[in-house]
Amino acid sequence: MKTRPLFAAAATAGLIFSLAACGSEEDPDAGNGDAAPAADAADLDLVTEGTLTVCSDVPYVPFEDFDDTAPSGFSGFDIDIVSAVADGLGVDLVVKDSAFDGLQSGLSLNAGECDMAASAMTITEDRAQNLAFSDGYYDSLQSLLVPTDSDIASIGDLSGKRVAVQQGTTGESYATENATDAELVSFPSDAEMFQAILAGQVDAILQDLPANVPHTADEAFTIVEEYDTEETYGLAMKKGNDALVDAVNEQLAELRDSGDYDELYAKYFSEDAADSDDAESTS
Known part of the structure; x- marks a missing residue:
């Protein structure tokens, strides 16, 4: 199964909770169920x-x-x-x-x-x-999803391929900068991108790793690469x-x-x- 190691990768990406510690003094009512908001x-x-x-x-x-x-x-x-x-x-x-x-x-x-x-x-x-x-x-990664039987093994194999990206996202920006020989096809959401790859209208999806992971559940699709773009939600x-x-x-x-x-x-x-x-x- 591909899903488990990919979720482990997602866990590595998101495990560092990037919250700044509060500098306020300790509330004397902390732990009191009647404390004010x-x-x-x-x-x-x-x-x-x-x-x-x-x-x-x-x-x-x-x-x-x-x-x-x-x-x-x-x-x-x-x-x-x-x-x-x-x-x-x-x-x-x-x-x-x-x-x-x-x-x-x-x-x-x-x-x-x-x-x-x-x-x-x-x-x-x-x-x-x-x-x-x-x-x-949440700290995330970008990733490349393709059909399991695809000959695409990396972002270097995207020349002439149709790659789905979500408009206005960092995934679209990453693809624009790093998949320069691919034909990028913008969609409004993940749902439309996945329908497009199911229908064979695109050859790959490049987007955030956690959003691609569920698409690998039945092993018809696989994630071939992950990209550490130092992104935080x-x-x-x-x-x-x-x-x-x-x-x-x-x-x-x-x-x-x-x-x-x-x-x-x-x-x-x-x-x-x-x-x-x-x-x-x-x-």
């Missing part, structure tokens, strides 16, 4: 008072997916992270499905569609010109809302310090999680 929600300049509205480009498994059984209508690693943040802030959570290009450009946040973008978004200097990012919460917010950024960072640090982050990570990226996905794919 870490931040006053009234000071956070939320789109809707008492509610953290989060935009995400869905689906992008295992980070976000549609889920009718979940309170928000969505599930995934990112959704669990922002749910914990909302709980810590003492506010409700609403999740909206939004196009990634509008999220990474800052248009959705500036238009008041949401307070935060949580969509496996890499922190970059270009994006930071239009967005305020939280501390990092962050939660994006509107520039200037420092109160929200600080409050979110405090909640992320609490997740790390309490051990809850490790539990969430294991839920989606451990070998047990990979085995569970395999079982579901063959049921």
